[in-house]
Amino acid sequence: MLQWWSEKNNGGGSRLILICDTLHSWRWAQEVSKQEQFVALQTCKVSGVPDPEFGNQAIVGSFTDDWVSYNMDEDLSQSWSDKERNIRAVYKVSKTWTNFKFQFPTNEDIEEHWINNFPRFTKPLVKCVNFLQAGDLCCCCEGVRNCVKRKRMQWLPPKVTDTGHGFKLVRS
Numbered sequence: 001m002l003q004w005w006s007e008k009n010n011g012g013g014s015r016l017i018l019i020c021d022t023l024h025s026w027r028w029a030q031e032v033s034k035q036e037q038f039v040a041l042q043t044c045k046v047s048g049v050p051d052p053e054f055g056n057q058a059i060v061g062s063f064t065d066d067w068v069s070y071n072m073d074e075d076l077s078q079s080w081s082d083k084e085r086n087i088r089a090v091y092k093v094s095k096t097w098t099n100f101k102f103q104f105p106t107n108e109d110i111e112e113h114w115i116n117n118f119p120r121f122t123k124p125l126v127k128c129v130n131f132l133q134a135g136d137l138c139c140c141c142e143g144v145r146n147c148v149k150r151k152r153m154q155w156l157p158p159k160v161t162d163t164g165h166g167f168k169l170v171r172s
Helices: 002-009 025-033 062-071 107-117 120-133 139-155
Strands: 015-019 038-046 087-093 160-162 168-170
Touching: 002 015, 025 038, 025 087, 038 062, 038 168, 062 087, 062 168, 087 168, 107 120
Parallel strands: 015 038
Antiparallel strands: 038 087, 160 168
């Protein structure tokens, strides 16, 4: 699936976020970390041997229920950091995950929108707006900043990562 998505995305700058609730999907995490595209995997790992007699049976779907509840700001019966929890949350992101930026309209997009939706005499305001956005004062430091963010995510991944889409990736 990752290969197919990479071919279809073709450097388009999109992100692929996979949520898997199966017993052995945590094994795919290493493959995700090798990707050059923007890919994340949120999954779970069953700790210990499930024993239905004691009520700690690993049920497919229970991780998804907890993860959705967590992202809806509902209280969980067991917190993610609870040592008694037999289903642990695992997430892994690709090398370049931290370099992702949401696409903003270009100067041409702004100008076209302005021409189509505002009176013609206001066109000089477009030039003013575009001039104020021109040039990033810290463009020379962007490469270093991206490298530091990438290494920090690789060496010290946070327990919770906000995707910017209204939900979070979580690690137990």
